[in-house]
Amino acid sequence: MQKLQQFPGHLAKGEKPVDKVAVVERLRKRYPYESLTERLSYETSARRTVPKRSESAAKWLAAKDKQFSAATAKGMHYRAMRAESLGMLHEEELKTFVGKPGAGLARMPVPGPSYLPQSESRNLPLADADMLQPDFDVAVTLPAKQTEAANQRIYLPSIESMQHYHFNSENTFASAPSLGYIKSRNQVAGFQPHGRSFIQRLSTLKRRPCYTRAKELWAVHRMELVSLLKHETPGVYVSRNVPRMEELRDAKFRPLNDFETPSLKKLIDGEDVVVSASLNRIQMLGSLRATKECQQCHSVERGALLGAFSYELLRDPQIDPSEVPELAEAN
Numbered sequence: 001m002q003k004l005q006q007f008p009g010h011l012a013k014g015e016k017p018v019d020k021v022a023v024v025e026r027l028r029k030r031y032p033y034e035s036l037t038e039r040l041s042y043e044t045s046a047r048r049t050v051p052k053r054s055e056s057a058a059k060w061l062a063a064k065d066k067q068f069s070a071a072t073a074k075g076m077h078y079r080a081m082r083a084e085s086l087g088m089l090h091e092e093e094l095k096t097f098v099g100k101p102g103a104g105l106a107r108m109p110v111p112g113p114s115y116l117p118q119s120e121s122r123n124l125p126l127a128d129a130d131m132l133q134p135d136f137d138v139a140v141t142l143p144a145k146q147t148e149a150a151n152q153r154i155y156l157p158s159i160e161s162m163q164h165y166h167f168n169s170e171n172t173f174a175s176a177p178s179l180g181y182i183k184s185r186n187q188v189a190g191f192q193p194h195g196r197s198f199i200q201r202l203s204t205l206k207r208r209p210c211y212t213r214a215k216e217l218w219a220v221h222r223m224e225l226v227s228l229l230k231h232e233t234p235g236v237y238v239s240r241n242v243p244r245m246e247e248l249r250d251a252k253f254r255p256l257n258d259f260e261t262p263s264l265k266k267l268i269d270g271e272d273v274v275v276s277a278s279l280n281r282i283q284m285l286g287s288l289r290a291t292k293e294c295q296q297c298h299s300v301e302r303g304a305l306l307g308a309f310s311y312e313l314l315r316d317p318q319i320d321p322s323e324v325p326e327l328a329e330a331n
Helices: 020-030 054-071 078-089 092-099 145-150 159-173 262-269 325-330
Strands: 181-184 188-189 218-229 237-238 251-255 273-277 283-287 303-318
Touching: 020 078, 020 159, 054 283, 078 188, 159 273, 159 283, 159 303, 262 273, 262 283, 262 303
Parallel strands: none
Antiparallel strands: 181 188, 218 237, 218 303, 237 251, 273 283, 283 303
């Protein structure tokens, strides 16, 4: 991405002075106010329901709202700097300040133009389905807590760790800096459509079973966005690269599968995530609920189910169930 012009506090020998006012005007044109009303027009009142929330979902929403309040405090976090910087572009005092003789944004600690650029979306190829060997697909029960998982001879991630994995994915999908400066639903500057910039694998515990490899991981084979509001019936956008939202307009749209259909009912009833696991494969459906941060643009109640992520993770490398005596005996 092209680096934005900075505002030096002093000039090197032979260097021409920067027209700071002109730079601000260029940035204003690059990051104009836009309205999100049309983009979110599918949020009709007829489809609104009082959201149900489990105890864990309520705690997560409270934590997200607390994080949002802290992040939007002026000068406190990087995640707030981009919004503040975009806001400054549309305030007259910035133009007045940079127009003063000898003044420059270099004298201001934060925010500034260096916070405005955002990384472009990247293709994020997922793990190949050939990793999964059908004969190795033996049903297992994930431990509830990570402390329980650490005491098992067969390494399996806990429900707790899967929840954290989903919540981290959610934060990356709709990161605070990407939202830009939101003055109102109809005045948003620098908004970037929700999307992923990276996909993390699920790592093994430091304390691992003696028969597993040191670099055993859970690779993401499938991570797809479940749409609940834009279509007559819920469905899933099919994508092998987890693109940004605007790239899903032309993506294939499939119905929910046998795992997602009953799992979605559990999310509607207030659950955070629903998990189904075998020795070498994990399926998960994770909720995307509206927080105070989301309500800046979305016309929905706090805690409303906006969508979900459907995951499929594969153990890497795969384990032959016959090598695990307790599984062989159980089957």
